[in-house]
Amino acid sequence: SQQGEEDPQALSIQEGENATMNCSYKTSINNLQWYRQNSGRGLVHLILIRSNEREKHSGRLRVTLDTSKKSSSLLITASRAADTASYFCATDAFPRSNYKLTFGKGTLLTVNP
């Protein structure tokens, strides 16, 4: 079963605007991670937030985690055309049985120049 579900499925914005993507999950987690995938290519790890953290920053990325609501958000500030990609959240469930990451279906972000 799908653990993480991203929302929206697709998002189109203008260059310079901020992009916010949300992820909801169902079970308790050790950590939640966000990945980027350019069309047909491998996924690239962006940022990891542990279950005892509420917010984390990395460059233009800001991730929040609300374990009471079982949700996370990824904010990309001052977006660029190069940010056009699919973004996936992935959860590492607790208690850990095999360190498996379960991925959502992704949000397709299009940044128009």
Place this chain on the structure above:
Amino acid sequence: EAQVTQNPRYLITVTGKKLTVTCSQNMNHEYMSWYRQDPGLGLRQIYYSMNVEVTDKGDVPEGYKVSRKEKRNFPLILESPSPNQTSLYFCASSLGGASTSLYGYTFGSGTRLTVV
């Protein structure tokens, strides 16, 4: 450069013809995994390995085999491919153990397999 290398990048084959997709990592990672990605279904785990000679099934293992004889290699074997195995396949690796909670996965570039 630290990376996960998959080969081939593209493969078209016929039903029933055995094939192997290779995966190699140069980061001394303990944990390796195979995923398939299909439209509308996202990424689903096929098999994983927590270390040499330790492998186990993921969510969709039917029709696939794996082996882990060396730490760096984790090939995916389709002994009798069928059209429903047409998909985009990814190999991924991680340090493993508690480190998996710190660093995430490193993915290969993917293998697009078509079975006709």
